[in-house]
Amino acid sequence: MLKLRKIEMVGFKSFCERTVTSFGHEGVTGIVGPNGCGKSNIVDAISWVLGEQSHKMLRAERMADCIFNGTAKRPPMGLAEVQLTLVDPEFAEAAARVLQAQEEEDARNDPPQESGAEGADLTGGAENAPGESLQAAEGIEPAHKKRVARPVPVMKPGEVVVGRRLYRSGQSEYLLNGRVARLRDIQELFMGTGLGPESYAIIEQGRIGQILAAKPLERRAIIEEAAGVTKYKTKKRLAETKLEAAKLNLARVNDIYVEVEKQLASLKRQAAKARRFTELREQMRTRQRVVLASRARALDAEASRLDRRFTEICSAEHEQAVQLAALESEHAQRAQLTSDLEAELRLI
Secondary structure, three states: OOEEEEEEEEOEOOEOOOEEEEOOOOOOOOOOOOOOOOHHHHHHHHHHHOOOOOOOOOOOOOHHHHEOOOOOOOOOOOEEEEEEEEEOHHHHHHHHHHHHHHHHHHHHOOOOOOOOOHHHHHHOOOOOOOOHHHHHHOOOOOOOOOOOOOOOOOOOOOEEEEEEEEEOOOOEEEEEOOEEEOHHHHHHHHOOOOOOOOOOOOOOOOHHHHHHOOOHHHHHHHHHHHHOOHHHHHHHHHHHHHHHHHHHHHHHHHHHHHHHHHHHHHHHHHHHHHHHHHHHHHHHHHHHHHHHHHHHHHHHHHHHHHHHHHHHHHHHHHHHHHHHHHHHHHHHHHHHHHHHHHHHHHHO
16 A cells, blocks of 8 residues: 655745655544645645646646745745655555666667756656755756766665656756656556546545536546556557557658659659660760761871972972072173173163
């Protein structure tokens, strides 16, 4: 049988100092006191550490209001922390299995990223180094840099310690036996035990009348939770959700496969055209080389013929130049002779 052994609170609502409430005796334990002394805050702390996500159910305007806001003589705190110590050997074994499954999943996947806000509690958040609780208690924002090893608290056999921390920056984390856990792990652990933010184990004022006046489906949910059926129905629903997601993924894969097949046929045609183009280009280049080689030989022959013709013309030019020089010399002599003759004729 699951029993509540101890509640430890610090910085949660009106509990500015570390407050420990023990339930170590057999029988019914009641907390009595005048109005406004914080009795409901203890119930809110239990509901909060069990995974309550609605700030309205915690009688707060926002989740950060659950942190001690300070008084005239006390400064506000930087974090709120609540830890529940529960006793049950079977429950402790279930918690150990949850931690082992989480370690195996962390080993398969990358380390989880730092959680940003209270709504990101499903991922568990980033773990803080030892000593950050003191910094947060003094109003100093914790520096979530990386995961560091946190010592596991010493517990008696059969005990399970469930905790939750909330910083003013909005970062939040769940703890299970001193190790960071996810909200889903906490919910799966308490599923079927009657504990939880909306279970029958926590009944506030007016809830009994609501249960009596509830609809048959709502009353059936409470009965199934008491009978332990909710856990298996939730697992069934999660399995069906995963199966539906797998079907959608499979349909998407089939669509992608059909699209890829269409693209593959088009690519095959393009590849055939590319191969044909390559073959024709090689043939064209071969024939161009033949044509250009033939043209080169013809041009070489023409150049040789023109070179010979040029040599012949140069020789003929040289011969004619020599003849011209001889004729000019002869012309000069005859001109001189003509001048001499004319001179003689004038004298006569």
